[in-house]
Amino acid sequence: xxxxIQLLKQRYQAVLAQQGNESVKTSxxxxxxxxxxxEAFIRKGQLIEASQQPLLHMAVVGPTQAGKSSLVNVLLxxxxxxxxxxxxxxxxxxxxxxxxxxADCSGLQRYFGRFQQLQQTQLxxxxxxxxxxxxxxxxxxxxPHGVLxxxxxxxxxxxxxxxxxxxxxxALADLVILVVSKEKYADQSVWDIMAAVEELHQPTLICLxxxxxxxxxxxxxxxxxxxxxxxxxxxxxxxSLYYQKPGGLPDWPESRQPLLKQLANKVRLNKHPxxxxxxxxxxxxxxxxxxxxxHQALNDWHELVDLMINQAMESYQxxxxxxxxxxxxxxxxMTELLNLMEIPGLARILASTRQVLTWPxxxxxxxxxxxxxxxxxxxxxxxxxxxxEHTLIQLAxxxxxxxxxxxxxxxxxxxxxxxxxxRQDALQDFALAAKNxxxxxQQDVDSAAHRLYYKLQEQPVVLNSLRATxxxxxxxxxxxxxxxxxxxxxxxxxxxxxxxxxSLLAESAVGGYMHKVEADLKQNQFxxxxxxxxxxxxxLKLLQLPEQLSMTPHFNISPDQLxxxxxxxxxxxxxxxxx
Numbered sequence: 001x002x003x004x005i006q007l008l009k010q011r012y013q014a015v016l017a018q019q020g021n022e023s024v025k026t027s028x029x030x031x032x033x034x035x036x037x038x039e040a041f042i043r044k045g046q047l048i049e050a051s052q053q054p055l056l057h058m059a060v061v062g063p064t065q066a067g068k069s070s071l072v073n074v075l076l077x078x079x080x081x082x083x084x085x086x087x088x089x090x091x092x093x094x095x096x097x098x099x100x101x102x103a104d105c106s107g108l109q110r111y112f113g114r115f116q117q118l119q120q121t122q123l124x125x126x127x128x129x130x131x132x133x134x135x136x137x138x139x140x141x142x143x144p145h146g147v148l149x150x151x152x153x154x155x156x157x158x159x160x161x162x163x164x165x166x167x168x169x170x171a172l173a174d175l176v177i178l179v180v181s182k183e184k185y186a187d188q189s190v191w192d193i194m195a196a197v198e199e200l201h202q203p204t205l206i207c208l209x210x211x212x213x214x215x216x217x218x219x220x221x222x223x224x225x226x227x228x229x230x231x232x233x234x235x236x237x238x239x240s241l242y243y244q245k246p247g248g249l250p251d252w253p254e255s256r257q258p259l260l261k262q263l264a265n266k267v268r269l270n271k272h273p274x275x276x277x278x279x280x281x282x283x284x285x286x287x288x289x290x291x292x293x294x295h296q297a298l299n300d301w302h303e304l305v306d307l308m309i310n311q312a313m314e315s316y317q318x319x320x321x322x323x324x325x326x327x328x329x330x331x332x333x334m335t336e337l338l339n340l341m342e343i344p345g346l347a348r349i350l351a352s353t354r355q356v357l358t359w360p361x362x363x364x365x366x367x368x369x370x371x372x373x374x375x376x377x378x379x380x381x382x383x384x385x386x387x388x389e390h391t392l393i394q395l396a397x398x399x400x401x402x403x404x405x406x407x408x409x410x411x412x413x414x415x416x417x418x419x420x421x422x423r424q425d426a427l428q429d430f431a432l433a434a435k436n437x438x439x440x441x442q443q444d445v446d447s448a449a450h451r452l453y454y455k456l457q458e459q460p461v462v463l464n465s466l467r468a469t470x471x472x473x474x475x476x477x478x479x480x481x482x483x484x485x486x487x488x489x490x491x492x493x494x495x496x497x498x499x500x501x502x503s504l505l506a507e508s509a510v511g512g513y514m515h516k517v518e519a520d521l522k523q524n525q526f527x528x529x530x531x532x533x534x535x536x537x538x539x540l541k542l543l544q545l546p547e548q549l550s551m552t553p554h555f556n557i558s559p560d561q562l563x564x565x566x567x568x569x570x571x572x573x574x575x576x577x578x579x
Contacts, residue, residue, distance in 0.1 A: 001280070002042045004565035008287060009035040011555045015290070018553045034196065034283050036164055040171030041200060041279055043111045045272050047172075050107060055100060056146030056264055059173035061166070061193070063184045064153035067209040070249050071179055071241070072096065072150040075260070078138045091152045091162045092123045093131040093169040099145030105133055112168060128162040131169075142257055144264040149173065155189035174267040175203045175260075181210040182219055191230040199279040203266040204236040205259065209250055216240040237263075281569055290407075291555045291562065297408040298546055298559075301415065304398055305542045309534045312391045316529060320383050321522045328379055329445060329525060330518050334502060336449035341456070341467050381434050384529070388430045388538060392423050395542070410553055418545050426541050433537040441528060448521045455510050462508045 009032060016028045048054045060068045060075075069090055073079055080096050093115075097105065109117055112131055120132040133147070151169045152162050159166070170176065176197070180190060185208065194204075206223060208216060220238050227235045237259060241250035320326055399416035403409045456463040505514050549556065 001565055001568045002039065002046075004561065005035055005039045005042065007557065007561070008291070008555075009039060011291075011557060015553060015555060031283075031287055033163065033167060035287065036167045037171050037196065038279055038283070040111075040168045041276055043113070044172055045276050047107050047111045048269050048272055054269055055104060056144055056267065057095075057149065057172050057174050058143070058146060058177060058260070058264075059149040059151055059169050059175075060177045060179055061151050061170055062153070062179035063155040063187055063190055064159075066153075066179045066181045066184050067241075067250060068153075068179045069150050071177070071207060071209065072148060074249055074252055075140060075142050075148060075177075076136045076138065077140045077142070078136055080134055080136055090150055091125060091128060091158075091165075093152070093165045094120060094123075094150045095131065095133045095147045096150070097133065097135045097147055098140050098143045100147065102133055102135055105147060108133065108172075111172060115165065115168065128165060131165065142252060142260055144261045146174075146264075154193050155187060170197055171200065173202055174269070175205070175263050177205050177207060177260075179207045179209055180223075182208070182212075182215065183210070185219060185223060186226065191226050194227075195230040198231045198233065199275060199282055201233075201268075201271070201275045203263045205263055206236055206238045207241055207250075208238055209241045211240050211242050213242070277569060284569060288562070291557050293408055294411060294555055294557075295559055295562070297402075297411050300402070301546060302543060304395070304402075305539055308391050308395050308398075309530075309539050311394075312387050312534055313526070313530050315387050315390075316384065317526060319387075320380055321526060326379050326383070327522075329441075330448070330521060331502075332442070332445045333448040333452070333517075333521065334505075336446055337452050340449060340453040341463065378438060381438055384434045384533065385427070385431050388434075388533075389427055391538070392419070392426065396420065396423075411549070414549055414553070415545055418548060419542075422541075422545070426538065429541065430533060430538050433533050437528065437532045441525065444521065444524055444528075448517050451517050452505075452510070452514060455513050459509050462510060465508075466505065 012028055012032050012035065016025060016032065019025050019028060060072050062068050076096055076098060095105070095108075114129055116130045118130045118132055120134050123130060123132055136148075149169045149172070151166050153159055154163060154166050170193075178190075178194065184190065208219060208223070211219075216238075220240075223238065224235050239253065239256050239259065241252070243250060396416055396419055399412050399419065403412040403416060456466065505511065
């Protein structure tokens, strides 16, 4: 799941960089933040799983100039956190080890991933993908043992550049200390972030900072209202903080000194797997909206290609297989039948004549190019190439229509552009496949002729009658001329000798069998053309087009990748060991 979340985040970031619609950009940025949070929370689970005694992590979060770093120093009983009156002074997650050593935090580098751990003094405003860890040299009576994180703000203008660090620090936290001032507590950014992390189920403490005596009751009531609007869990404890006049630091109330240690007892790390699934389930459908839309577009493309292929086959059947004047394949079978029906006694004379007349043909056959001239003059081949070209033209028009509909317009437009660029190559490949099909299908033509001849042998009277007709109609010359390429298939279909022979055969005792052979040949031809030309050649090439789309403006996450990730949303997750 972690790999899939990372992939989805990367694709969102790439698509966002190409997006021009401001509302879409805002929505995508929100989803990127959610994905960063989910990724970090999954890493948090791995960190817990790998640790014999997981450390307690506490994060101080809040808007700019709320006094976060000042509160961190109060909690640590030190001046470890740098403070400044300027907004946005802290721009990196800074961890302070309280009662634990740096060696105890060795697993954090794996958690932070591409973020580099640096010394606190090495942190630079020019680089945001880093964090620091520092051992607190003093004893704190307010904090349980663990790591206290001082985090950057999440609401300033510059916060977008270091927001990922804030999210990673919050996801790492086992408990959260929200710091707000009387000026900032009502800001929407505060409650947006608190709503976003509700699924992490972190025990939370609100510190109401920079108060003036007597003002807290009204603000706390308002805080409750804000909390109820943003979240569904119980309103947390609130600590009111007043400034110490000498140092300007907030004064932690004596009565609340054990509060954070008590809050740490509410942490339930063994429930982390369930919380992780809840977080993923909440956002899953929203995250995948553009991915599913692309999958739907891909399905629509497949259906559109199949529709065009079916229409192409309908044209082929109507304009060739079922056309009374254009269907030439069965006539080829009839010419082969003519060769099989040689009159006994004349066969030797005809054979010697053919040896002279058909020498070029025999040479062609030796080269494995039997009847190439037949393919070149075939009406079928010309029609198939015409149908393929018409199919691609229609498909391009359909793509333009799709581009004007819905949110996937760019996907369809780029697909249309790719189709235009590869159209000529597709047609050339189709033409070559059509010629190869036509040559290889001659075996089926010969087989049909032999079936007819074997049937005629069962009817000697009919066979002899046809032989006589064959000789008188000079059909043998037609057969030989066809072999030599002297006439084309279109001439063969309307040749008087062939018409006579076909009519006599149809009216004979084997007429019904002849029609069956012709029907079988047509069906076999239909299936072969569909599979060899329109499915394995044209359709395959068309279905591969989306795989060649540019990765940048599209998510390009396959249905298989999605199917591999989704079971992890519902599989039973065992909690971690009881801590």
